[in-house]
Amino acid sequence: MVLAISPMSFASLSWAEESSPWKLGERELPPPAHVSPELRAILENTPQPDVDAAIARRPETLEEWRAFAAESDATGAALVSKVSEVAHIDVAEDEVAGVTVYRLTPPEIAPEYRERLFVHVHGGAFVKNSGLAATSEGLLIAHFLKMRVVSIDYRMPPDHPAPATIEDVVAVWQALVSDHSSDSMALGGTSAGANLTLAATLPLKERGIALPGALMVGTPAADLSEVNDTKFLNEGVDRMLVSWSGYGAGGVELCVGDMDIKDPRVSPIFGDFTGFPPAYLITGTRDMLLSDTALVHRKLRRAGVIADLHFYEGLSHADYLTACPAPEVAEHHAELDRFLKEHLN
Amino acid sequence: MVLAISPMSFASLSWAEESSPWKLGERELPPPAHVSPELRAILENTPQPDVDAAIARRPETLEEWRAFAAESDATGAALVSKVSEVAHIDVAEDEVAGVTVYRLTPPEIAPEYRERLFVHVHGGAFVKNSGLAATSEGLLIAHFLKMRVVSIDYRMPPDHPAPATIEDVVAVWQALVSDHSSDSMALGGTSAGANLTLAATLPLKERGIALPGALMVGTPAADLSEVNDTKFLNEGVDRMLVSWSGYGAGGVELCVGDMDIKDPRVSPIFGDFTGFPPAYLITGTRDMLLSDTALVHRKLRRAGVIADLHFYEGLSHADYLTACPAPEVAEHHAELDRFLKEHLN
Numbered sequence: 278m279v280l281a282i283s284p285m286s287f288a289s290l291s292w293a294e295e296s297s298p299w300k301l302g303e304r305e306l307p308p309p310a311h312v313s314p315e316l317r318a319i320l321e322n323t324p325q326p327d328v329d330a331a332i333a334r335r336p337e338t339l340e341e342w343r344a345f346a347a348e349s350d351a352t353g354a355a356l357v358s359k360v361s362e363v364a365h366i367d368v369a370e371d372e373v374a375g376v377t378v379y380r381l382t383p384p385e386i387a388p389e390y391r392e393r394l395f396v397h398v399h400g401g402a403f404v405k406n407s408g409l410a411a412t413s414e415g416l417l418i419a420h421f422l423k424m425r426v427v428s429i430d431y432r433m434p435p436d437h438p439a440p441a442t443i444e445d446v447v448a449v450w451q452a453l454v455s456d457h458s459s460d461s462m463a464l465g466g467t468s469a470g471a472n473l474t475l476a477a478t479l480p481l482k483e484r485g486i487a488l489p490g491a492l493m494v495g496t497p498a499a500d501l502s503e504v505n506d507t508k509f510l511n512e513g514v515d516r517m518l519v520s521w522s523g524y525g526a527g528g529v530e531l532c533v534g535d536m537d538i539k540d541p542r543v544s545p546i547f548g549d550f551t552g553f554p555p556a557y558l559i560t561g562t563r564d565m566l567l568s569d570t571a572l573v574h575r576k577l578r579r580a581g582v583i584a585d586l587h588f589y590e591g592l593s594h595a596d597y598l599t600a601c602p603a604p605e606v607a608e609h610h611a612e613l614d615r616f617l618k619e620h621l622n
Numbered sequence: 623m624v625l626a627i628s629p630m631s632f633a634s635l636s637w638a639e640e641s642s643p644w645k646l647g648e649r650e651l652p653p654p655a656h657v658s659p660e661l662r663a664i665l666e667n668t669p670q671p672d673v674d675a676a677i678a679r680r681p682e683t684l685e686e687w688r689a690f691a692a693e694s695d696a697t698g699a700a701l702v703s704k705v706s707e708v709a710h711i712d713v714a715e716d717e718v719a720g721v722t723v724y725r726l727t728p729p730e731i732a733p734e735y736r737e738r739l740f741v742h743v744h745g746g747a748f749v750k751n752s753g754l755a756a757t758s759e760g761l762l763i764a765h766f767l768k769m770r771v772v773s774i775d776y777r778m779p780p781d782h783p784a785p786a787t788i789e790d791v792v793a794v795w796q797a798l799v800s801d802h803s804s805d806s807m808a809l810g811g812t813s814a815g816a817n818l819t820l821a822a823t824l825p826l827k828e829r830g831i832a833l834p835g836a837l838m839v840g841t842p843a844a845d846l847s848e849v850n851d852t853k854f855l856n857e858g859v860d861r862m863l864v865s866w867s868g869y870g871a872g873g874v875e876l877c878v879g880d881m882d883i884k885d886p887r888v889s890p891i892f893g894d895f896t897g898f899p900p901a902y903l904i905t906g907t908r909d910m911l912l913s914d915t916a917l918v919h920r921k922l923r924r925a926g927v928i929a930d931l932h933f934y935e936g937l938s939h940a941d942y943l944t945a946c947p948a949p950e951v952a953e954h955h956a957e958l959d960r961f962l963k964e965h966l967n
Binding site: 297299300301303304305307308309311320325326500504505506507509511512513514562563568572574579586588591612 | 642643644645646647648649650651652653654655656665666670671673845848849850851852854855856857858859891907908912913916917919920923924930931932933934935936953957
């Protein structure tokens with residue numbers, strides 16, 4: 278029986294008479310009180326995100342997109358080189374099923390992870406982080422979890438829109454399960470990488486390929502077609518994405534190409550998550566994809582999937598990868614570590 | 623080892639040069655896309671929350687507060703009478719340890735709950751929902767979970783500020799554990815009720831009183847002294863609280879009285895959660911206390927406590943109690959049901 282009557286009283290609420298969409302007024306946002314001193318210092322020293330500038334900087338022509346990606350990838354590769362050196366992580370380029378991958382080996386492997394592997398799908402709005410830059414999140418996982426990581430350098434737009442992106446992830450996974458126990462391996466990533474993690478798990482299931490033992494779904498771009506609450510509420514609040522009308526939506530357009538934007542291969546929220554492996558999800562209060570993360574969590578739960586949701590005060594989109602040396606970064610990885618040790622076989 | 627270098631590239635971000643606090647511009651917020659048709663209809667038919675009107679309606683004098691509470695309690699009591707009749711729930715007034723309680727008995731008790739009890743602490747900004755109105759959330763729990771509920775009608779300000787509120791909850795709990803197995807009982811509530819659930823568990827632990835088998839911590843007012851991200855971001859977005867400067871902060875002032883606002887008995891986020899029972903938490907994207915919920919979840923996790931976090935697109939503060947007949951209301955109670963069946967003994 279569904280109760281059609283609300284037992285709470287609305288008598289004390291006062292509402293104006295406008296209809297939707299609501300027009301929200303200006304407001305101030307101070308640095309958050311209850312975060313680590315390190316994260317607070319980072320946020321206090323972050324100049325306010327500039328929405329207009331972010332939109333103006335969105336590349337238009339294919340040449341501009343290529344230059345944008347190349348510049349970002351070069352900066353990313355330089356940082357990866359530095360981090361892998363500092364953390365003594367061996368980074369070896371390889372090829373699996375015809376796809377470039379990077380094998381990341383930390384100096385010490387945790388005993389529980391000796392026979393286990395993290396298969397990492399990088400983010401970057403479907404246009405950035407090819408080449409060595411693909412490994413940035415993987416390096417943190419290798420470092421904090423003391424775990425071997427394979428980062429997939431999947432093909433990307435503008436030359437290779439979806440579903441090439443997804444098929445590269447599927448091809449690498451299918452090759453890896455031929456000589457690894459599937460449930461000893463996790464599959465996961467952040468942002469576009471979390472989108473691809475979900476989108477690739479759908480064909481794995483459909484084609485009867487053995488599924489991962491666990492998924493990491495970090496602030497996923499789950500619905501590329503619709504707008505959700507926090508894409509509005511956190512515009513100009515999220516220091517990483519700044520605005521969905523910036524390069525994020527541009528990257529999405531390039532990736533979707535001629536496909537239907539509601540195809541689960543590009544917007545996995547429209548897929549069927551029944552039978553998915555246990556999933557770890559993370560977001561933050563300033564994340565433009567907080568809504569997407571919440572929606573994926575609920576959809577997994579409705580499908581009966583084990584799904585653990587974590588969110589952090591003050592963190593923007595994917596900020597758990599960028600806000601080093603804030604202890605929140607280590608905390609996320611400690612939670613991921615616990616989750617994988619519980620669910621991988 | 624803490625990595626002091628971020629492996630992600632900031633090269634593509636563009637920032638302005640202002641310092642904190644950030645000044646956020648106007649924006650539009652349409653009804654959310656990925657919610658149930660019922661919830662979408664409710665939100666489309668909700669006039670936009672009016673911040674100025676909410677602040678103007680905050681009572682000032684003690685007489686105004688008493689009239690405000692009395693009006694709200696009368697409306698609440700009328701609704702409770704109607705709901706208990708429709709749902710065939712028996713509501714019996716009783717007294718435990720000198721405190722008024724309401725014993726709620728649904729027409730059918732689920733087999734797993736025959737020897738179990740939900741001890742409910744009502745919300746209402748520490749000033750509302752005395753008398754029969756105290757049972758509104760308890761009725762939903764009794765109805766959806768098919769579980770016996772005891773709702774505590776604790777003393778409230780202005781006549782009885784903290785710690786009288788907490789001591790009434792502690793006294794009822796202590797009396798109940800004399801003839802119930804403590805870990806067969808859950809303790810919980812929403813908003814001020816979740817604040818008191820956490821605040822009362824602290825003295826239970828300190829005084830060596832047997833702890834609940836599980837806690838329900840619904841969108842807790844966890845820090846009454848500081849402001850967190852979503853108190854700013856969701857002002858005028860949250861259709862229930864509307865603004866922290868409305869009656870919410872007024873109720874808090876009355877409740878805190880002469881106590882230090884950082885005393886864990888009024889702001890439990892400052893307490894030590896080590897050894898707390900497994901906790902279920904819930905919030906929504908439009909909730910002004912989304913940050914407080916996230917902070918309590920993280921603090922529980924850091925203390926090694928089992929804590930499951932749920933959040934819902936489009937829901938305002940405590941909206942999972944008000945948005946009937948949206949299926950999100952039933953979904954929350956189904957999740958709470960699973961959690962209690964897993965963790966109560």
